[in-house]
Amino acid sequence: MFKKILIANRGEIACRVAATAKRLAIRTVAVYSDADADARHVKACDEAVYLGGSAPKDSYLRWERIIEAAKATGAQAVHPGYGFLSENEEFAKACAEAGLVFIGPPASAIQAMGLKAESKQLMEKAGVPLVPGYHGAGQDPQMLQQEADRIGYPVLIKASAGGGGKGMRAVESAAQFQAALASCKREAINSFGDDAVLVEKYVQRPRHIEIQVFGDTQGNCVYLFERDCSVQRRHQKVLEEAPAPGMTEAMRKEMGEAAVAAARAVNYVGAGTVEFIVEQRAGGEMNFFFMEMNTRLQVEHPVTEAITGLDLVEWQLRVASGEPLPMKQEELQISGHAIEARICAESPDNNFLPATGRLDVARWPLHVVFRRNADAERFHEPAPVRIDTGFGEGDAISPYYDSMIAKLIVHGATREQALARLDEALAQTHIVGIQTNVQFLRHVVGSKSFAQADLDTALIPREEAVLFKQERLGMPLAVACAVARTLLQEKTLAGADPFSRRDGWRSHGINLRPFEFEFHGETVKAQLSYLHDGALMLKAGDVSGALVFTSDDAEIDVQFAGQRTRASVYASGEMNHVFTPSAATQILAIDLLEHAGVAHAETGRLTAPMPGKVVSFSVKAGDKVSKGQALAVMEAMKMEHTIAAPADGTVAELLYSPGDQVSEGAELLRIS
Numbered sequence: 001m002f003k004k005i006l007i008a009n010r011g012e013i014a015c016r017v018a019a020t021a022k023r024l025a026i027r028t029v030a031v032y033s034d035a036d037a038d039a040r041h042v043k044a045c046d047e048a049v050y051l052g053g054s055a056p057k058d059s060y061l062r063w064e065r066i067i068e069a070a071k072a073t074g075a076q077a078v079h080p081g082y083g084f085l086s087e088n089e090e091f092a093k094a095c096a097e098a099g100l101v102f103i104g105p106p107a108s109a110i111q112a113m114g115l116k117a118e119s120k121q122l123m124e125k126a127g128v129p130l131v132p133g134y135h136g137a138g139q140d141p142q143m144l145q146q147e148a149d150r151i152g153y154p155v156l157i158k159a160s161a162g163g164g165g166k167g168m169r170a171v172e173s174a175a176q177f178q179a180a181l182a183s184c185k186r187e188a189i190n191s192f193g194d195d196a197v198l199v200e201k202y203v204q205r206p207r208h209i210e211i212q213v214f215g216d217t218q219g220n221c222v223y224l225f226e227r228d229c230s231v232q233r234r235h236q237k238v239l240e241e242a243p244a245p246g247m248t249e250a251m252r253k254e255m256g257e258a259a260v261a262a263a264r265a266v267n268y269v270g271a272g273t274v275e276f277i278v279e280q281r282a283g284g285e286m287n288f289f290f291m292e293m294n295t296r297l298q299v300e301h302p303v304t305e306a307i308t309g310l311d312l313v314e315w316q317l318r319v320a321s322g323e324p325l326p327m328k329q330e331e332l333q334i335s336g337h338a339i340e341a342r343i344c345a346e347s348p349d350n351n352f353l354p355a356t357g358r359l360d361v362a363r364w365p366l367h368v369v370f371r372r373n374a375d376a377e378r379f380h381e382p383a384p385v386r387i388d389t390g391f392g393e394g395d396a397i398s399p400y401y402d403s404m405i406a407k408l409i410v411h412g413a414t415r416e417q418a419l420a421r422l423d424e425a426l427a428q429t430h431i432v433g434i435q436t437n438v439q440f441l442r443h444v445v446g447s448k449s450f451a452q453a454d455l456d457t458a459l460i461p462r463e464e465a466v467l468f469k470q471e472r473l474g475m476p477l478a479v480a481c482a483v484a485r486t487l488l489q490e491k492t493l494a495g496a497d498p499f500s501r502r503d504g505w506r507s508h509g510i511n512l513r514p515f516e517f518e519f520h521g522e523t524v525k526a527q528l529s530y531l532h533d534g535a536l537m538l539k540a541g542d543v544s545g546a547l548v549f550t551s552d553d554a555e556i557d558v559q560f561a562g563q564r565t566r567a568s569v570y571a572s573g574e575m576n577h578v579f580t581p582s583a584a585t586q587i588l589a590i591d592l593l594e595h596a597g598v599a600h601a602e603t604g605r606l607t608a609p610m611p612g613k614v615v616s617f618s619v620k621a622g623d624k625v626s627k628g629q630a631l632a633v634m635e636a637m638k639m640e641h642t643i644a645a646p647a648d649g650t651v652a653e654l655l656y657s658p659g660d661q662v663s664e665g666a667e668l669l670r671i672s
């Protein structure tokens with residue numbers, strides 16, 4: 001086994017690899033960029049080497065420098081994590097040439113699976129089922145269209161070099177084919193530097209089911225069962241679970257063996273994932289087709305760890321150091337059910353726009369066994385709740401890397417139990433300072449489709465009505481929670497006397513105190529009456545009733561207008577962030593003394609929501625535009641964002657050109 005490894009990654013995966021290394025008494029070397037100078041993954045390792053600037057190309061993608069760092073620190077092997085250099089065959093080769101072990105498959109296997117079209121040709125030879133389609137070398141647009149006509153619409157055009165859900169276009173009919181092809185090729189050349197595409201049948205209401213495989217240098221290869229990753233948005237995974245609901249023993253074996261055949265066809269070594277698209281037929285029959293192989297440890301590997309009781313990073317390290325696989329196929333077993341939720345800095349209600357900022361509050365599930373990766377001494381006992389993260393309170397989510405803050409993984413005896421546990425754990429995940437998808441995830445988990453395991457890649461659009469723009473707590477309770485928090489805070493500040501308030505006035509026996517809030521864009525006037533017997537009456541909008549609350553360190557128990565809830569309320573400035581077991585919301589307190597008469601100003605400025613690159617403008621100076629019209633496209637945090645007109649007007653000036661790098665808040669164009 002290795003004595004020291006370098007972890008060429010950041011965030012949760014670097015911390016996760018470091019934890020297993022620590023448990024196995026392997027020393028670790030971290031690498032970091034400017035933005036990550038104080039990051040957790042640096043602290044999680046024994047040593048750290050500075051790479052360079054914050055942009056990946058100046059740091060985590062500088063492989064010469066990473067190899068130098070490994071040699072300088074005496075590391076024997078390099079773990080690439082996922083993303084960055086993990087599927088870069090040049091890097092794998094360079095490691096070998098430098099005498100370092102690349103903890104991953106041989107460069108030849110990465111290369112063979114690197115392009116979707118070529119890998120499909122290989123799989124066809126190995127007898128692995130493929131989606132009907134064209135994956136040859138020819139790229140003549142007319143020929144591709146003929147192939148699409150032959151396959152039958154709808155078809156999917158895919159960038160062969162694509163990944164991360166990018167470079168795909170669904171085409172409904174022959175008339176749309178050429179336009180979609182051109183736009184797919186444009187995105188492919190911009191994102192992957194290669195515009196080769198393939199065309200395949202667009203499977204209707206498909207499921208994404210993938211198989212975890214593992215090979216060793218002795219020629220053994222096993223499958224560690226499946227993960228269902230059908231819940232996606234924009235072809236990116238949102239929730240992943242194992243085992244796949246509805247999977248039969250026969251199909252599991254068939255898919256597992258197909259995945260092993262795929263891995264064997266490229267002499268695979270280490271951890272890999274074979275992704276299949278599954279067509280659901282009437283009568284419950286399922287057909288599976290090879291989609292692609294990811295030649296690395298996958299983001300969602302913890303669900304496999306939870307159901308098998310294994311540590312996949314330990315397996316990776318053992319295999320890379322030349323040991324045989326620790327178990328044979330017959331020894332592997334599934335126990336219970338696991339689900340992972342990806343907690344991301346983003347705004348689901350705003351088209352999943354990624355968010356950046358500081359984690360002012362980051363509280364993970366309270367009342368459950370919380371096991372950090374580091375105490376994974378007994379991995380065979382999966383924790384009911386596991387959090388994998390590279391961030392904590394006070395840390396920033398920067399615009400340079402992807403927006404995942406943490407992975408929340410739950411395990412239960414049954415799917416139902418895992419689901420209930422996930423909902424509870426999400427409710428106890430309190431993040432303030434950055435917008436996150438936590439409440440959206442709760443809505444998905446609570447949706448009828450997910451609860452009934454009616455899974456396919458269209459689950460999110462199908463359940464749209466209950467997933468987005470939801471207010472589950474309601475104004476009266478939100479106001480009650482905000483008022484209670486204010487009073488509790490004043491009490492703490494002023495000592496025990498509940499009457500030492502900042503404002504409000506006393507009349508004979510009754511004291512009235514006005515409040516004003518902004519809740520979902522609406523102004524809510526509230527009034528608190530202090531009755532002479534010490535009781536409180538609250539009027540919130542036109543809802544009135546007694547306000548009763550008690551608190552301990554963590555929570556306030558609030559009763560108002562026939563409702564009662566436990567709540568954790570955090571204030572950042574005048575914003576109250578309210579978390580209850582059933583919902584979370586935000587309510588802004590308007591300071592009546594300070595803000596008298598200040599109105600919000602409207603401007604015609606159009607600014608970058610975050611640092612990134614200008615992709616294109618769809619207007620030019622002098623154009624008339626109407627409210628909501630798309631004006632420009634920006635790329636940031638690996639996603640494209642459309643900048644739309646806030647009101648009708650005329651474009652006065654474009655301030656940047658496509659390709660320009662812009663900082664957050666930069667004015668992109670001006671409208672008069």
Ligand code: ADP
Pocket residue numbers: 082083084163164165166236237294297298299300402637638639
């Ligand atoms: P996995 O397949 O491991 O579950 P994903 O498919 O979501 O993970 O992402 C695959 C890889 O692509 C990851 O290494 C991740 O860093 C990267 N990635 C994630 N989201 C995007 C994106 N929007 N665009 C490009 N790459 C992405």
Ligand code: ADP
Pocket residue numbers: 131156162163164165166200201202203204206208232235236275277291292457
């Ligand atoms: P990436 O490299 O971006 O992960 P994949 O080929 O793995 O690309 O596809 C990503 C997702 O796109 C799949 O999980 C699935 O939701 C959808 N998808 C891919 N191929 C098809 C298809 N033929 N029909 C319908 N959906 C598909």
Ligand code: MG
Pocket residue numbers: 164275292
């Ligand atoms: Mg994929």
